[in-house]
Amino acid sequence: MRAAPGRFTGWAAGLRTWLDDQPNRRPPGRDPKTVRHYLTTDLDQILASARERRPxxxxxxxxxxxxxxxxxxxxxxxxxxxxxxxxxxxxxxxxxxxxxxxxxxxxxxxxxxxxxxxxxxxxxxxxxxxxxxxxxxxx
Structure with a gap:
């Protein structure tokens, strides 16, 4: 089962909302450790680490x-x-x-x-x- 198009705008931001709607499921194609990482890490820290990565x-x-x-x-x-x-x-x-x-x-x-x-x-x-x-x- 795939998520509806546009369901995740920037999947880290929409992850908590999605899991609140369906607490017993994880987003399709996401490893449980990845989900746990984004749930337990502060959003500001995630955004800061993304800014540090320069292509x-x-x-x-x-x-x-x-x-x-x-x-x-x-x-x-x-x-x-x-x-x-x-x-x-x-x-x-x-x-x-x-x-x-x-x-x-x-x-x-x-x-x-x-x-x-x-x-x-x-x-x-x-x-x-x-x-x-x-x-x-x-x-």
Whole structure:
């Protein structure tokens, strides 16, 4: 028996409601240990752990190198994959190939020179009097 379409919007959020409706059953296709984990873990903790997982996290630190090499004329994804493997990359070749494809299509997001300020710092700039800001903060 399958759940009705749209029954689980983001199944962790709808799990408690579903189990309250049918206390003697578990969601189809879910292991009892998985169900127990989501029932006993605070939702904020689950969401925080999901935010910590970044797709392609291993390649992020090598993107500036790949962009530099790509601009230098190295457009072969397999060769670039071997180069970054020598630099310690442990991810898959598919991730590198997809990233090089975005560079070829000119849709890759370039790495910013400055890190993005935290929300707290931005709020501080907004709430301070303009005359008390330094020149770099006004930019």
């Amino acid at each position: 392609n996290g291993h390649i992020n630190r090598l993107k500036p190198y790949l962009q530099h090499r790509f601009r230098g004329g190295a457009t072969n994804a397999a060769a670039l994959f071997r180069e970054i493997q020598e630099r310690g990359y442990r991810g898959s070749r598919v991730v590198v190939t997809k990233y090089i494809a975005t560079l070829r299509a000119n849709t890759a997001v370039s790495e910013s020179a400055r890190p993005i300020p935290s929300p707290r710092r931005i709020t501080t700039w907004i709430m301070r009097r303009p005359e008390s800001l330094t020149d770099s903060q006004r930019e």
